[in-house]
Amino acid sequence: MRFDYTLILSRAPDILAALGVTVYVWLVSLAGAAALGFAVALGRRYGPRWLNGLLVAYVELFRGTPFLVQLFLLYFGGPYVGLSLDAEPAGVLALSVYGGAYFSEVFRLGFEAVPRGHIEAAQCAGFSRTQIVRRILVPEMAVLTLPAAINLAVSLLKDTAVLSVVTVPELTLTVSTIGTEFYAFVEALFLLALGYWGLVEIAAALGRFAEGRLARFRFA
Amino acid sequence: MTPYLFLLLVKAALYTVAISAAAIVIGVSLGLGVAAARASPNPLLNWPARAYVSFFRGVPLLVQLLLIYNLLPVVGLNVPSVVAAVAGLALCTSAYQAENLRGGFASVPKGLLESADMLGLTPWQQLTRIRAPIAFRLTLPAVVNEAILILKASSLVSVVGVVELTRMAQDLDTSLFKPIQLYSAAGLLYFLINRGVAGFGRFAEQRLAWGAR
Amino acid sequence: MTSAISVKHLSKSFGSTEVLHKIDLEIPEGAATCVIGPSGSGKSTFLRCLAFLEEADSGVIEVNGDSLGFTEDASGRRKRVPAAQIRKVRAAIGMVFQQFNLWPHMTALGNVSEALKLVRRLPRAEAEDRAMAQLQRIGLAAFAGRYPSQLSGGQQQRVAIARALALEPKIMLFDEATASLDPELTGEVLGVMRGLAEDGMTMVIVTHEIGFAATIGRQVVFLDHGRVLMSGGPQEVFGKPRHPRIEQFLDTYLDRGAAMLM
Numbered sequence: 001m002r003f004d005y006t007l008i009l010s011r012a013p014d015i016l017a018a019l020g021v022t023v024y025v026w027l028v029s030l031a032g033a034a035a036l037g038f039a040v041a042l043g044r045r046y047g048p049r050w051l052n053g054l055l056v057a058y059v060e061l062f063r064g065t066p067f068l069v070q071l072f073l074l075y076f077g078g079p080y081v082g083l084s085l086d087a088e089p090a091g092v093l094a095l096s097v098y099g100g101a102y103f104s105e106v107f108r109l110g111f112e113a114v115p116r117g118h119i120e121a122a123q124c125a126g127f128s129r130t131q132i133v134r135r136i137l138v139p140e141m142a143v144l145t146l147p148a149a150i151n152l153a154v155s156l157l158k159d160t161a162v163l164s165v166v167t168v169p170e171l172t173l174t175v176s177t178i179g180t181e182f183y184a185f186v187e188a189l190f191l192l193a194l195g196y197w198g199l200v201e202i203a204a205a206l207g208r209f210a211e212g213r214l215a216r217f218r219f220a
Numbered sequence: 221m222t223p224y225l226f227l228l229l230v231k232a233a234l235y236t237v238a239i240s241a242a243a244i245v246i247g248v249s250l251g252l253g254v255a256a257a258r259a260s261p262n263p264l265l266n267w268p269a270r271a272y273v274s275f276f277r278g279v280p281l282l283v284q285l286l287l288i289y290n291l292l293p294v295v296g297l298n299v300p301s302v303v304a305a306v307a308g309l310a311l312c313t314s315a316y317q318a319e320n321l322r323g324g325f326a327s328v329p330k331g332l333l334e335s336a337d338m339l340g341l342t343p344w345q346q347l348t349r350i351r352a353p354i355a356f357r358l359t360l361p362a363v364v365n366e367a368i369l370i371l372k373a374s375s376l377v378s379v380v381g382v383v384e385l386t387r388m389a390q391d392l393d394t395s396l397f398k399p400i401q402l403y404s405a406a407g408l409l410y411f412l413i414n415r416g417v418a419g420f421g422r423f424a425e426q427r428l429a430w431g432a433r
Numbered sequence: 434m435t436s437a438i439s440v441k442h443l444s445k446s447f448g449s450t451e452v453l454h455k456i457d458l459e460i461p462e463g464a465a466t467c468v469i470g471p472s473g474s475g476k477s478t479f480l481r482c483l484a485f486l487e488e489a490d491s492g493v494i495e496v497n498g499d500s501l502g503f504t505e506d507a508s509g510r511r512k513r514v515p516a517a518q519i520r521k522v523r524a525a526i527g528m529v530f531q532q533f534n535l536w537p538h539m540t541a542l543g544n545v546s547e548a549l550k551l552v553r554r555l556p557r558a559e560a561e562d563r564a565m566a567q568l569q570r571i572g573l574a575a576f577a578g579r580y581p582s583q584l585s586g587g588q589q590q591r592v593a594i595a596r597a598l599a600l601e602p603k604i605m606l607f608d609e610a611t612a613s614l615d616p617e618l619t620g621e622v623l624g625v626m627r628g629l630a631e632d633g634m635t636m637v638i639v640t641h642e643i644g645f646a647a648t649i650g651r652q653v654v655f656l657d658h659g660r661v662l663m664s665g666g667p668q669e670v671f672g673k674p675r676h677p678r679i680e681q682f683l684d685t686y687l688d689r690g691a692a693m694l695m
């Protein structure tokens with residue numbers, strides 16, 4: 001490898017900015033996906049029947065097709081129906097909708113995993129439906145689904161790399177561009193891979209920490 | 221969306237299936253090896269295996285594909301892009317399959333092996349006649365799941381110049397300017413293929429149910 | 434009365450907990466020995482040591498004169514015997530587990546014939562004939578083609594017994610063979626075990642079924658906290674228990690409305 005790693009330092013600000021974009025896009029999409037998934041899971045559990053069909057279709061379609069195709073559909077096809085978005089907002093939206101389908105399944109299964117007995121006990125004690133959902137169902141579901149949700153969050157982090165294809169200035173695009181500039185594409189990709197590996201391990205460690213803190217609420 | 225266009229997409233979809241199938245087969249085989257190394261008490265086998273799994277699960281697939289695609293020519297292997305693509309997909313999935321297989325083997329109830337011990341079966345006989353078939357059955361849902369994930373992930377090889385379904389849609393779009401139709405059709409094809417694989421998975425599970433409903 | 438199994442100073446600890454404490458015991462040939470005692474007394478561990486599924490920390494086990502697992506010389510040093518010897522000694526022992534442990538991916542016939550094919554290296558046809566004969570003996574010939582998931586617990590356990598018997602062992606070990614069964618199903622399994630005892634099989638039976646132990650056992654061994662508190666004929670152990678723990682144990686048992694003994 002004839003790559004002069006000190007050259008990298010000269011571009012450090014760009015790389016840091018790109019890291020910022022990656023993390024920003026990840027966190028915003030994560031929030032969007034979690035919120036959307038939560039709403040869909042609630043809708044499937046408590047919503048009217050006609051809504052159920054629509055929501056199931058959403059989940060099946062967005063989990064059953066590649067993210068890249070969804071992204072292209074939104075970014076290239078959007079303008080034809082009046083939805084003209086820049087790369088970054090389009091990326092965040094697409095990732096949120098994609099992630100939302102997966103989160104909805106995680107949350108839906110989480111809701112079903114809350115033992116019926118706990119809900120029945122609350123009903124017998126006179127809790128209203130809203131109170132049950134807010135005070136029993138959701139907290140218990142959160143504890144049960146935490147590992148799966150963390151896994152999903154980490155995969156969303158990796159999926160941000162796909163946004164480079166539509167020129168969002170995140171890590172993959174920026175580092176590969178720098179690599180081409182210095183005629184050291186492969187070395188740059190190696191560093192990029194290591195960078196993601198590190199990011200993912202950090203995110204996973206944070207997740208394990210969070211699981212540990214919530215462990216005292218576990219009952220299963 | 222003329223029938224001709226759709227047929228082009230279907231042809232590309234078949235190519236997608238072929239690429240994915242190759243990646244799955246290679247990936248499972250590699251995964252078996254990695255799982256075996258991972259299960260070994262010898263740290264010389266165990267630690268590299270753990271690093272392997274951690275790396276291929278920690279790096280985005282797109283970056284892995286770009287890396288393999290650009291690395292191979294540098295080390296003298298001038299292979300067609302589809303070979304690099306399949307290699308990239310296979311390496312990535314092998315890490316996930318290794319974990320699935322590890323879980324499957326660990327889930328074989330110990331008692332079944334103890335009774336085999338008492339009846340005099342050698343460790344090799346236990347591995348081939350008891351542990352492997354049962355572990356396979358236990359891992360089957362995860363393997364089918366992973367197959368579906370590969371089919372979707374294969375869309376990324378469009379970025380390294382392989383003309384599979386996604387790339388075909390892209391190429392057609394650049395000359396026809398019908399992104400909604402093209403990408404929706406492509407999406408639909410992916411969806412149908414995935415359904416097919418899931419159905420096949422359920423069928424296989426039924427066949428291997430050994431009498432249970 | 435010759436001893437089929439001879440146990441001397443057998444001790445075993447799991448970590449810092451001593452589970453078996455210097456057990457000396459002779460298992461007579463051609464008869465059933467029942468090992469009873471409260472939960473946690475080490476009964477199962479003891480049986481598993483006889484099967485070499487657990488390795489004792491000290492002491493020797495001799496099966497028909499051959500050392501199982503370890504030999505001890507005069508000064509008490511232990512030496513591990515070669516694996517081939519362990520297999521040879523094990524070949525004379527058959528074991529039935531509480532969880533049946535039938536292989537789920539093989540039919541009843543498959544389960545019973547598998548070891549005949551792989552270990553005794555019999556051709557398929559002969560192995561299956563012998564397996565069928567075993568299934569017939571326990572009355573399950575009609576179920577030969579069924580998978581374990583299609584059999585009741587009692588049927589599965591009987592197939593497990595047939596599987597062990599197919600290799601013509603000299604000694605049969607039963608580890609709480611009926612503990613996982615619904616009460617209505619224990620009878621069919623105990624019936625098979627009784628038949629074996631009446632045919633003169635050397636058996637070591639760890640069980641909670643006190644009534645069964647009283648009527649089938651030539652020797653009853655009461656184990657408590659890893660020690661043999663008493664061993665003798667059923668009339669002795671049940672009729673004239675020489676230890677307060679045994680009386681306590683039997684009292685609880687009788688309190689729960691179990692059948693009168695002797």
